[in-house]
Amino acid sequence: MSRVLPVEGGLSRVIGDGGALPDGEVEGLSADDLLALYRSLVLLRTYDERSVVYHRQGRIGTYAIFWNHEAMQVGSAFALEDRDWIFPSYRESAIGLLRGMPASTVLSWWRGHPAGWWNPEDYNVASICVPIATHVPHAVGFAWGSRLKGEERVAIAYFGDGATSEGSFHEGATFAGVMKAPVILFCNNNQWAISTPVEVQTAAATLADKAIGYGMPGARVDGGDVLAVYEATREAVARARAGEGPTFIEAVTYRTAPHATADDPSIYVDEARVEAERENECVGRYERYLIRLGVLIESRAQEIRQEALETMRAGIAEAEAEPAADVSLVFEHAYEAPPSSHADELAELRRIMGR
Ligand SMILES: Cc1ncc(C[n+]2csc(CCOP(=O)(O)OP(=O)(O)O)c2C)c(N)n1
Numbered sequence: 001m002s003r004v005l006p007v008e009g010g011l012s013r014v015i016g017d018g019g020a021l022p023d024g025e026v027e028g029l030s031a032d033d034l035l036a037l038y039r040s041l042v043l044l045r046t047y048d049e050r051s052v053v054y055h056r057q058g059r060i061g062t063y064a065i066f067w068n069h070e071a072m073q074v075g076s077a078f079a080l081e082d083r084d085w086i087f088p089s090y091r092e093s094a095i096g097l098l099r100g101m102p103a104s105t106v107l108s109w110w111r112g113h114p115a116g117w118w119n120p121e122d123y124n125v126a127s128i129c130v131p132i133a134t135h136v137p138h139a140v141g142f143a144w145g146s147r148l149k150g151e152e153r154v155a156i157a158y159f160g161d162g163a164t165s166e167g168s169f170h171e172g173a174t175f176a177g178v179m180k181a182p183v184i185l186f187c188n189n190n191q192w193a194i195s196t197p198v199e200v201q202t203a204a205a206t207l208a209d210k211a212i213g214y215g216m217p218g219a220r221v222d223g224g225d226v227l228a229v230y231e232a233t234r235e236a237v238a239r240a241r242a243g244e245g246p247t248f249i250e251a252v253t254y255r256t257a258p259h260a261t262a263d264d265p266s267i268y269v270d271e272a273r274v275e276a277e278r279e280n281e282c283v284g285r286y287e288r289y290l291i292r293l294g295v296l297i298e299s300r301a302q303e304i305r306q307e308a309l310e311t312m313r314a315g316i317a318e319a320e321a322e323p324a325a326d327v328s329l330v331f332e333h334a335y336e337a338p339p340s341s342h343a344d345e346l347a348e349l350r351r352i353m354g355r
């Protein structure tokens, strides 16, 4: 039997604190599964930390940091099967790594190189969506379409707290509820939309409360607890496969890093809160849980961190070895019949770029 425990604020959780707060457990996860979750958390954490360094070294462009968001991404993706489709936002840019995508592909995306655009069908991972919430209707339409084809695939769309104020979210959620689309609307509530706090984002008491208006259940989980996220997503997947329709999951965390490398949160964020949240970050929380369970020892953890670092070293080397794309790509695929001015503009661009 799973033991998922409610905590203050109606958030479900599994992982305790090694003291007064007891550990729960999730049914059906073997020691190998628990370690696979850990490996994925470490891979994403390493991806994120190295990316900030690569940005500072001028090796990738502006980067959307997801430090302390890893448990939401790993826990939910683990509840899916490979045939299920993932629709990520920029905050989940590296989630394809959990489906076997090479690190160089995602790094190339952040380098603005065409090698960073993959064929979604290769991994069942859609393109990274930067416009807020516009991929929600895509995921819903995809899920509905696959049900019409009798494929039994589930789709999951990841988006933030701010995204729930967007028209696209409303349209997608309405459609999902009415059509009973097998989709999971996964909201990473990190309590900030750049500098806008969630308190002024909505007058709703919780984001999960919005689900009822669309005729779907809303679950609220501790977004720093990979097992609670897994359990909530597994239930949502089961509902979707059983033809019972969509689920909205609100995973609550707190953004402890800048919105992106171009942001300076010092003028709006509460530094003391950031410090407290960093102390309780999701990878360390899970690591301590596994050590308490006797599933992980420090030397094994160290090997797993080392493997992830190697993956990143090889990934950036591979991304940097890509030959520069031809500048004509800027103009291609935009018009079926390009305006005549493009030829002059391309010539000018080649002159400026020296290629
Ligand atoms: C349609 C649209 N409007 C505005 C922006 C600019 N923008 C980029 S990120 C962001 C905040 C999004 O916050 P949230 O949905 O909470 O996601 P988070 O970044 O916190 O993961 C905004 C407004 C955008 N990318 N797309």
Ligand SMILES: [Mg+2]
Pocket: 160, 161, 162, 188, 189, 190, 191, 192, 193, 194
């Ligand atoms: Mg947010």
